[in-house]
Amino acid sequence: MATILVVDDELGIRGLLSEILSDEGHTVELAENAAEARAARERIRPDLVLLDIWMPDVDGITLLKEWSGAGLLTMPVVMMSGHGTIDTAVEATKHGAMAFLEKPITLQKLLRAVDQGLTRNAPKPPAPPVVASWSRVEGGYAAVGLPASTPHAVTLGGHAMHHGFNGPAPEQLFQLDRPLREARDAFEKSYFEFHLAKENGSMTRVAEKTGLERTHLYRKLKQLGVDIARNKRGI
Template sequence: MTEILIVDDELGIRNILSEILVESGYRVATAANANEARAKVAERHYDLVLLDIWMPDTDGLALLREWKYGGLLNFPVIIMSGHGSLDHAQRAMDDGAVDFIEKPISLKRLLSAIQLGLVKWHEQQRQAAEEPPPEKRTRGRRRSMQQIQRLPAYEMPDYGLVLDFNRPFRDQLMDFERAYFKTVLNHLNHSMAELARHAGMERTHLYRKVRSLGINVEEMREEARRTAPTPPAGGSYAKPTRPVLAEIETSDENSIDNPTGSTLDRYPLNNTIK
């Protein structure tokens, strides 16, 4: 019997999908977040995984890449999203997903995606088995790659970012996005409204983006409160004194009706006005 793992942080979605798939003859297991999904996959093999993008700890695309580059992607994955975009769909397919479906999911679309996903996965495995061994196929490519000089990498510890041109573009892009949002949030007193205006993004999309990058704004605010300097004992910080402004003299000889030049012209440029 085909066994399917459903990974979604919404209990209602897990229950509905489980009921549909069980009635359709599948065996079903569920996981509420990425950590549970990792544990489930480590314990047993699943014939297919239905993976949601937007989850609180690690987003589905990041988990898919983790499985792929960790050599653990030995099962087909169908990505699900209620707020997906063409970019998300393309990234999912590039990272090894067999399909991308949007919520709400119809019964027909769900069952069709699972059947086609299983067929597509088995065809990919068959083609991979018929290809020559990777060592022979990439021997010449490896020699040419060894002749290419390693690209530069720049560390920016103040922003928690390493700009490494040797890394895959999407991995580097995610690190830059994370550093960008965290840096701007720190400068804007952790205001999501100000961040949305600064970044030129809709607030709803911004919330999803920040969450998908693993940024916890509440934790950042709490950390800022903990590390803020405490006021001196017995009172609060003294208010800064108002700066003394230069006094501009006016007279009948130097007025709007009879201008003769600014009083400031009397002061040398290299002296401070007092």
Template sequence: MAKLLVVDDEVGIRELLSEILEDEGHDVLTAEDAGQARKLIEENPLDLILLDIWMPDTDGVTLLRELSSQHLIHCPVIMMSGHATIDTAVEATKFGAFDFLEKPISMQRLLSSVSNALAQETPADTESRQQDAETQSEPSEAKAVIYGHNGNELATIPFTLELRDARDSFEKLYLQSVLEEESYSMSKVAARTGLERTHLYRKLKQLEITLPAKEKTA
């Protein structure tokens, strides 16, 4: 049984996620804002944190950055949001977020992400690996791992890239995924991504994303 913390200002989401995760056998704590979250994180040995990005007092990315800088995060963190931009997701990953869940969150996506996060090495394993790495002549490369909706690993983006190149790589993966899910219906893709169709086509060309010969325009 793992001890999880769900941080979200919406009581309905906290209760729903808690119910689902408790049914899976986990011990779930909840916090409605950054202040409560800080207290629970400092007082409890946690195995996983699910952290909402948009909260009234302190947003989730800022909280993650603060806790990481204070070395208070000792477990995987999964970010959640229904309104986050690609830049926000990339920033959260830079500060140690394991995964990003887009609201509304499906049960399958939630459980898959939680399972993958809990399967990661423990802080003790991480410390041991870092100590071993220090004895090597070449340090391991820091990178962001991008996962698909079904929890499978899509690609990795090394932090050695310049920010613009890293953002382009993320946007390309994002648009390719949305295109496939919407069966290349450009009107649906435009609505889902919030891009005007002219801008969308320009973005696809910029990122060198090739469409099928008979793309759907409806």
């Protein structure tokens, strides 16, 4: 749950919003003017602010501009007003407000705005690098993607070949966070070694399976550094 600062000069509005948000499990702090709002923002660092536009000392738009100009708009702000206009809403959005609620505020609109603000402000973990591995499927093996714990958790090394359903499967993960040519060569080497082992080193059958002419296939295997003799022995 979140800490939400409610800034409104009307006691009844502060009480109602506090009751609703507390029932939703949030911690609610209240301020009735800009001075109290400044102090509360510094003291509690709220996750979201509900800020009234029309207040007796400093209005909400002015306070929003102040926070924005000082680099203090580190939380989503939802503006509230019973006398707002489209121009007011546009100005508030221009200065960093994420939403504008017109009073009287319905429960549904309030909770939706709060949920959207908290979701937008939630930190997003960095996406893990994606690597590919071999997975058994009907008719053979296919490369599938899965996340790695770190960019260097998976490296390209030798192949451990074993025989099983529909032939051997290379027990290797492919790191994709590398130059395209290196990644492509690593995949092609594994691909041809797989087919050579599966066909017991028969170049004729591998040529048929891969759709390459034998001469082209020989050149490709040599270029990739594939040990043809090793695969003919079925190792």
